[in-house]
Amino acid sequence: GAPCQSFSYAGKKLGLEDTRGTMFYYYAMFLNKLKPKVFLFENVKGLLSHDKGRTYKIILDVFKEEGYNIFYKVLNAWDYNCPQKRERLITIGIRKDLNIKNFEFPSPFKYKPVIKDIKLEINPDKEHCAKYSLYKESIFKLVPAGGYWKDIDENIAKNYMKNCWYLGGGKTGILRRISLNE
DSSP states (O other): OOOOTTTOTTSOOOGGGSGGGGTHHHHHHHHHHHOOSEEEEEEETHHHHGGGGHHHHHHHHHHHHTTEEEEEEEEEGGGGTOSSOOEEEEEEEEEGGGOOOOOOOOOOOSOOOOHHHHHHHHOOSGGGSOOOOHHHHHHHHHSOTTOOGGGSOHHHHHHHHGGGGGOSSOOTTTTOOOOTTO
């Protein structure tokens, strides 16, 4: 897919006003030149609702003009055996001359993996854990397991996060302390 910063909740959401937001036109140019039977275009969930859906409609129209039937859905990596909650907009294009009118996205797995499913396998010995400075350790102790920056005093969070604090959009993943059962 194209760069996501223009559509991400963590960014300024400038969409097509940001040069990175127009990079999908290069993707469309490759479709025009190469004419693959199928393509997959991945981006952040925010692209779907950016500018009340108009931005994604423009992208879909361009893909359709290149000769593709389009199918899309928001999928979460956690539903597919990955211990990470990461929603992404998945767009599948199938060349119209192939006369394929349907596409089914894979069904989610029943089990939702958690961090301890992999962490204990990868790192069963605490001696190999990352060592943090005393300052970082003191901050981490303030954040409860499963919590993040909103759970600690704002002045401490601001001081720790410095420039990140003033970014537009979401900051939920910053200064996050994930429990083994997440």
